[in-house]
Amino acid sequence: MDADSISTLREFGGLIRPHMEQLMDGVYAYIHANAAASATFSDPAALQRARAHQQHHWQEHVFTGNFNQDYLEATLAIGRTHQQLGVDLRFYSGAYVVILNQVVVLLGQLVPDEACRTRYLTAINRAIFLDMGLATYAYYDTLLNALEDMAQEVTLSLARAGEYRDNETGKHITRMSKMCEQMALAMGKDATWAHALRMASPLHDVGKIGVPDRILLKPGRLDDSESQIMREHPRIGGTIIPEHPALVIRMARRIALTHHEKWDGSGYPAGLCGEEIPLEGRIAAICDVYDALVSTRPYKPAWTQQAALDYLQQQSGLHFDPQLVTTFLRIVPEVEAIQSRYAEETC
Incomplete structure (x- = not known):
C-alpha cells in the first residue's frame, strides 16, 4: 500500500467513523438474508462478538490505513475462522461488495466533490482488495492444512492396518x-x-x-x-x-x-x-x-x-x-x- 493511499484512508477513516454502525447494519442484513450464514450466527452473543470484531477491524485498520502487525494477524485469523466455521468463500467475498456499495452511497452523500470521491474510492478499493486477498489466502491455507491432516490420518490408518497384522x-x-x-x-x-x-x-x-x-x-x-x-x-x-x-x-x-x-x-x-x-x-x-x-x-x-x-x-x-x-x-x-x-x- 503506497503512502498516498494510506494518507487518503486516514482522511476517510475520520469521515466514516460516525457512520460505521450504518455500514455494519448493511453487512449483517446481507448475512441474515442468507440461510446458511444466518445459521452460523444463530447465537445472539456470538453474533454480537463477530460484529464487534468486524467493525473494529474495518474502523481501526482497513478504513484508516493502519496495516501493522496487529492488522495482519487479525486478517489472517478472520480467514482461518471463516473456513473453520464452514462459511462459503463466495458469500464471504460478497460481504466486501456489500460494504463497498454502501461506502459508495455514503460518499455520494458526504463528499460533493467528485475528484475527492474518486480519490477516496481508489484508496478504499486498494485496501479492500488487500484485506480480501489476505483473508482468502488464510482461508485456503487453513483448508489445505485440514485436507493434509485428513490425508495423513487416512495414510496412517491404512499403514497401521498392515503393521498391526x-x-x-x-x-x-x-x-x-x-x-x-x-x-x-x-x-x-x-x-x-x-x-x-x-x-x-x-x-x-x-x-x-x-x-x-x-x-x-x-x-x-x-x-x-x-x-x-x-x-x-x-x-x-x-x-x-x-x-x-x-x-x-x-x-x-x-x-x-x-x-x-x-x-x-x-x-x-x-x-x-x-x-x-x-x-x-x-x-x-x-x-x-x-x-x-x-x-x-x-x-x-x-x-x-x-x-x-x-x-x-x-x-x-x-x-x-x-x-x-x-x-x-x-x-x-x-x-x-x-x-x-x-x-x-x-x-
Whole structure:
C-alpha cells in the first residue's frame, strides 16, 4: 500500500467513523438474508462478538490505513475462522461488495466533490482488495492444512492396518517416517520433498494386508514357499496404492515397491541395484531396518543402538546406499530424539 493511499484512508477513516454502525447494519442484513450464514450466527452473543470484531477491524485498520502487525494477524485469523466455521468463500467475498456499495452511497452523500470521491474510492478499493486477498489466502491455507491432516490420518490408518497384522506398532511407522524426513533434509532435499516423504513412508508395508495370517504371524522361520509369498508384499502394496500424479501418492507407491530392494541388486521384488532404486525407497529401507533392529519384537529382543549402527555400516554398499548410510550416521542425535519422543509405552 503506497503512502498516498494510506494518507487518503486516514482522511476517510475520520469521515466514516460516525457512520460505521450504518455500514455494519448493511453487512449483517446481507448475512441474515442468507440461510446458511444466518445459521452460523444463530447465537445472539456470538453474533454480537463477530460484529464487534468486524467493525473494529474495518474502523481501526482497513478504513484508516493502519496495516501493522496487529492488522495482519487479525486478517489472517478472520480467514482461518471463516473456513473453520464452514462459511462459503463466495458469500464471504460478497460481504466486501456489500460494504463497498454502501461506502459508495455514503460518499455520494458526504463528499460533493467528485475528484475527492474518486480519490477516496481508489484508496478504499486498494485496501479492500488487500484485506480480501489476505483473508482468502488464510482461508485456503487453513483448508489445505485440514485436507493434509485428513490425508495423513487416512495414510496412517491404512499403514497401521498392515503393521498391526504383523505384530508391529503405530509408533514404528511414526518413528520411521520422521527419520526419513530428517534424512531427506540432511542430504539437502527441500522441505516440501522431505515432508512428502514423511507422509508417504508409513505405507511401505501396506502390502502385508494381502499376506495370509498363517505366514505373516508365523513365530518360526518361514520355509521357501512361505518366503516367496511374503516377498510378494511389495508388489501387493504397489497394487493397493494407485498410480497418481500427486507427489505423496507417487512416493508411497515407489516406497512400497522398492523398500526391500538392495544396493547390490540382491533384493526383491525386481532385483534393482544402485540408483535404479528410487531415492525414497533407499531412504525408507535404512530407516525401516534401523528402527526394527532397535525395537523389541515378539520374535527378538531390541538391539543396542551401537549394534544397529554397526550393522548399517557393515551393509553399506551391499544392502544400503553408502552415501545414505553416511547421512544417517550424521543425524544420529535427531534419530535419538525421535526414538525418545515416540518410544513404546511400557507397562
